[in-house]
Amino acid sequence: MELIDGNKIAATIIAELKAEVATSTGRKPCIALVRVGDDPASVSYVTKKEKACAEIGITSRLIFPAVTISQDELFATIDQLNTDDTVDGILVQSPLPKHINEIAVFRRIAAHKDVDGFHTMNLGKLAQEDDTGFVACTPAGIMELLQRSGVNLTGKHVVVLGRSLIVGKPAGLLALQRKPWANATVTICHSQTTNLAAITKQADILIAAIGKAEFVTADMVKPGAVVIDVGVNRVPDDTKKSGFRLTGDVHFPTVSPSVSKITPVPGGVGPMTVAMLMKNTVKAYRQNLASTTA
Structure with missing residues (x-):
């Protein structure tokens, strides 16, 4: 079994971008990081992005409106950033307060500055290759x-557990693409899939993004498969000072001995998400410069 070191690979990408x-x-590339409120997880994520x-x-242009900001006020902030030629990318950190429609916010960001890749136009471009x-960023990572x-992935069977717009669906589309290292046969499973284990056990590459701690067990995985664990779950653990431990969607102790490669949690997919956000920002910068000098 080989452990896929996301920290090491992410560090290589960061060095390439530097x-x-x-x-x-x-001027250098510029990203606006918008964090609504002070949710501890959001604060941590934005800090990591700022450091990268x-x-x-x-x-990095940091914008931290109060949690009480209205949706229209947040739209006005985004509109201002959309028209600012010195801003190449815009990221609005999720989750957002319940009174704000996340999908509407993602669509409000100009598609050419949507470095999170959630805009309808960017999802369409992904489907059209x-x-x-x-x-x-996570599926790209x-x-x-x-x-x-x-x-x-060429000719291999990729099974994706999860159908979210953030991970599952784009991951499936990327694996399907007519490009080197892709060209896979893809199956996407979800909460309504019957005979789930019978399907996941067919996977040459299994991508687990279902959001359930240690859901994937050894009997669900084909020996020699490659397993990518996207999940980040907090599980109570009295032996830890924090009172919890982080675990993925895969039960690592029982699954890892029989697979060929697997990502750990933490230290697998997580660092890649930040690295790919940086890569998207540099790409937006290059495209912005090209459009203003054309």
């Missing part, structure tokens, strides 16, 4: 993990 940005003349920006040389669009670990 070298690319260092060659830029004039600083390491690469990307300017149009590389000018932006791919959601999964594909990078696989490729940089020497896992070629």
Whole structure:
């Protein structure tokens, strides 16, 4: 069994982007990070993104409105960023307060600045294999993990557990693409799938993004399969100072001995999500410069 080290691969991507940005003349890439309220998880995620920006040389513009901000007020903030030519990418950290419609917020961000890859136009471009669009960071990171670990999907059966717009659906579309390292046969499973274990056991590559702690057990995985665990779940653990431990959607102790490659939690897919956000931001910067000089 080989452990796929997401920290190591993400660090390589960050170093590549740092070298690319260092060659830029004039202003540096800029991303606006919008965090509504002070949710502890959101604070942590935005801080990680801010640190990655600083390491690469990307300017991060931090906007932290109060949790009481109205949807219209948040739209006005986004509209202002949409028309600011010095801002290349916009990220609105989720989850948002219940009085704000997340999908409406994602659609409000200009598609060419949507470095999270959630806009309707970018999802459409992904389906059409149009590389000018932006791919959601977690599934893009999964594909990078696989490729940089020497896992070629061509002709393989990829089973995705989960059908979210953030992970499951785009991951399936990426694996299906007519491109090197893709060209897979894809099955997407979800909460209404019958005979689930019979399907997951057919997978050459299993992507678990179902949001249930240690849901995937050894009897659901084919020996020699590659397992990508996207889940991040907090499980009570009295032996930890925090009172909990982080675990994925895969029961690592029983699944890992029989597979060929597997990602850990933490340290697998998570670091790749931030790295791919940075990669999307540099891409948006390049496209922005090209459009303003054309």
